[in-house]
Structures are given as structure tokens and as C-alpha cells.
Amino acid sequence: MNGLARSKELLGRMAESGSLGGLLSLGSGAKPVEWVVLITDGGSSIDERRLDTEFDESGITVQSAGIRNYRQDVIKTVAERTQGEWADVGNPQKLGRFFDRKLSEARGVGAVNPDLHLSPVRFADIKAVYHTHGDQQSTMDPEWEGQDCTVSMDDMIAGKESKVRLDLFVDGEASLEEQKVLDATLETATQTVSDEMTVEIAAGVVVEEASDDEGALDDVAISDVMETALEDGPDQAETKIGQWEREDEVTESTVAKMEDVIDDMKQTGDEKEAKDDVSRVLSEWDDDA
Numbered sequence: 178m179n180g181l182a183r184s185k186e187l188l189g190r191m192a193e194s195g196s197l198g199g200l201l202s203l204g205s206g207a208k209p210v211e212w213v214v215l216i217t218d219g220g221s222s223i224d225e226r227r228l229d230t231e232f233d234e235s236g237i238t239v240q241s242a243g244i245r246n247y248r249q250d251v252i253k254t255v256a257e258r259t260q261g262e263w264a265d266v267g268n269p270q271k272l273g274r275f276f277d278r279k280l281s282e283a284r285g286v287g288a289v290n291p292d293l294h295l296s297p298v299r300f301a302d303i304k305a306v307y308h309t310h311g312d313q314q315s316t317m318d319p320e321w322e323g324q325d326c327t328v329s330m331d332d333m334i335a336g337k338e339s340k341v342r343l344d345l346f347v348d349g350e351a352s353l354e355e356q357k358v359l360d361a362t363l364e365t366a367t368q369t370v371s372d373e374m375t376v377e378i379a380a381g382v383v384v385e386e387a388s389d390d391e392g393a394l395d396d397v398a399i400s401d402v403m404e405t406a407l408e409d410g411p412d413q414a415e416t417k418i419g420q421w422e423r424e425d426e427v428t429e430s431t432v433a434k435m436e437d438v439i440d441d442m443k444q445t446g447d448e449k450e451a452k453d454d455v456s457r458v459l460s461e462w463d464d465d466a
Contacts, residue, residue, distance in 0.1 A: 181232070
């Protein structure tokens, strides 16, 4: 965290001095490209809240590379929380190639930290938003305004595809054929583009009707939250709980149970012990179902 703080201070001084130096500018009115390349053995702890407030919300992307016996969870979290990518670097040659590649990509940035606004129609509900960086996928934490949400995207690079995946819950009574389910707008400080998502039903697809019983989505929600806790940790699982809590068909008792499990996981100092507890709870719920 000290190295990242020093890098942020340096970027700030360069911008304030009016001499961008190593900062790449996309023209008048556009925000400069601000990237930090972090090379680390990932042996120390990180402050995720500081990553969010001091880097991600400030539009600073951290591209991280792990060397020697590094902690993968550290360099992965640093990159994903700041819309960057992470890599395993095992020798000096690979390290040089990683740095060169990131420098080349920075020069190819065409949009700096654009915002993606997603507005579903009345019968659709966004459950989760995911972003894919190459072969790496991370869960995004949108800002919500009713059913609409806004997600901060990473810098968009020419020739490099940027993908967003949505989990949508759609009212079973709606006729979906050729139906618009979502409006999407991508916005930077200087430009705006928009599109819409429509549904095409493939031949032979059978759509099962959801149960009207109270708690019909409980088992799905439990599985989703617990698996997220195992794969991505308690903070991401907490975000999932909030997303499911907005769904009326998930009962309050189930939300409370999930919150208790995740709270216990966060308070348990031993990561393996915490994950074993979550696995046990998930197994018990599966048996009950």
C-alpha cells in the first residue's frame, strides 16, 4: 500500500504542475490516462477500502504482476478493485514483456474510465454485473438508482474487446420475442454512445415457469451467495446479498441467514476455516433442498 500511495502522490503532482510528463492525454477536456504498474511478491495485506476510494473512484488503474512466491489473492484484488489486470511473472524476461505490453496498451486507450448506464424495462431486473478482462472475470459493484444502475468501466483500449455480462431476472409473464429488455449508454467526459439489448428466442428452447410460492428463489440465492463467498470472498458475497435482497421473492429469513454466515466468515481469522464453514452450510442447505 505504501508503494501505491507513493505512485498516486506522484501522479497528482504531475497533474497539478501542468506538466503531464508520462501521463498520456486524449485531447482537450479528456481525462489523462493514469495507470500504475505494480510489481510485487504480494506478501503484505492490502486495504480494499483505500483501493476503492483513492484509486478506483479517482480513475487510477493498477496493473499488477506477481513475482516469486507471491499471494495471488493480493495482486488479483489490487487489479480487480481498480479495473486493471493481473499476471503471473516468473522471470525477468516475462517481467519486461509485461511492462512493455502495458505501456503499449496505455498508448492505445481510446476512452478513460467511461461510465456504463444500464436501464432495464419494467419487467426486467438486473441481479449482477460482471466485467471480463481477457480471460479474467470480476464482479462489478454498480451504483443503483431504483432499478437502473451505473458501473465504472476500465479504460477502453483500441483493438482490445471489453465485455460486460449481466444476470437479468425477467418476469415470466412478459412476451420476450424481439422484446427490448435494456437500454445501455456509455459515457465519457466528452462523448456518449447508446444502444439497447433485445431478446431473440432460439428455436427449441423450453422456458420453465417459475413457482409462485413464497421463497421460490431462496435456493438459487443461497447457492449464488455461498459460491461467491468461496470464490471471491465475503465482501463480494455481501454485495450479492444486497442484490438478492431487492428481489421480493427472496424471504427475509433467508437474507438474514445468509448475512449471518457471511458475518461469521468475515470474523474468522483463518481463511481455510472460514471457507470450510461456508462449504458446510451450503452442503446442509443443498441437503434440505
